[in-house]
Amino acid sequence: MSPLYRCAAALLLACGLSASPAFAAASCEGRLGTSRVMEVQAAGLQVGTKHFPQTLDLAEGEVVLTFDDGPHPGTTNMVLAALSRECVRATFFLVGRAAAAHPDLARRIVAEGHTVGHHSQTHPMTLADMPFEKAVADIEKGFSSVEKAAYGSAAPQLRVPFFRFPGFGSSPQLLDYLAKRGVGVFGADLWAGDWNPMTPDEQLRLVMERLDHQKRGIILFHDTRAQTAKMIPAFLVALREHGYHVVHIVPAGVVTAAAPH
Ligand SMILES: [Zn+2]
Numbered sequence: 001m002s003p004l005y006r007c008a009a010a011l012l013l014a015c016g017l018s019a020s021p022a023f024a025a026a027s028c029e030g031r032l033g034t035s036r037v038m039e040v041q042a043a044g045l046q047v048g049t050k051h052f053p054q055t056l057d058l059a060e061g062e063v064v065l066t067f068d069d070g071p072h073p074g075t076t077n078m079v080l081a082a083l084s085r086e087c088v089r090a091t092f093f094l095v096g097r098a099a100a101a102h103p104d105l106a107r108r109i110v111a112e113g114h115t116v117g118h119h120s121q122t123h124p125m126t127l128a129d130m131p132f133e134k135a136v137a138d139i140e141k142g143f144s145s146v147e148k149a150a151y152g153s154a155a156p157q158l159r160v161p162f163f164r165f166p167g168f169g170s171s172p173q174l175l176d177y178l179a180k181r182g183v184g185v186f187g188a189d190l191w192a193g194d195w196n197p198m199t200p201d202e203q204l205r206l207v208m209e210r211l212d213h214q215k216r217g218i219i220l221f222h223d224t225r226a227q228t229a230k231m232i233p234a235f236l237v238a239l240r241e242h243g244y245h246v247v248h249i250v251p252a253g254v255v256t257a258a259a260p261h
Contacts, residue, residue: 031086046184061244068119071094085233093162093186128171170185190214
């Protein structure tokens with residue numbers, strides 16, 4: 001690896017954090033940046049007011065950026081490039097079979113310092129409508145596919161025990177299973193509804209209107225959507241101009257129970 005490349009990689013990982021403050025400050029000057037890292041105790045966690053009564057403890061103006069359904073060639077790269085330019089870290093809830101098909105992208109997400117959470121193996125709509133055992137099997141297969149793709153190996157103890165239900169389709173029984181497994185469940189507080197076709201400009205206007213109304217929260221996007229990938233650069237600039245701060249969520253002291261079967 002050339003010294004220049006090493007330097008660039010180190011810079012990327014240090015951006016917005018304290019590993020190399022002088023370096024990071026220089027390269028991230030005038031950028032949105034990541035304002036703080038929030039360590040999240042995953043076991044029993046259920047957050048996101050679109051799905052649950054409570055959410056993360058965010059101050060006014062603080063947002064957590066999340067991207068579902070990837071990785072996806074083309075669009076995920078665009079999103080990663082935009083996040084890197086603005087020195088911002090996000091959380092990607094990966095679909096197991098997509099991660100298995102594109103392990104290079106899963107590894108790139110990890111290498112660039114983002115958090116990799118889980119979003120099932122096959123993205124059933126919904127897990128709550130399936131027999132419980134089948135739903136659990138899909139969730140567990142997703143855990144191992146994503147971890148193998150992102151880190152090269154999988155073990156019962158998850159590196160990042162964060163899960164989001166496809167279509168927010170949870171059931172009390174599945175929520176109980178994940179709580180016992182030590183896995184935190186993330187909903188969201190707002191979105192632009194990027195599964196609906198709209199132009200990047202329309203999407204930007206919509207999400208900023210909603211954010212300016214709610215003032216904080218976990219924001220849900222899909223890095224598989226071209227309209228979203230095109231919108232993200234302008235969205236990050238808008239966050240900076242409107243005075244928002246990006247919070248990066250990471251798991252605190254990971255202790256997860258083994259899969260029961
Ligand atoms: Zn999804």
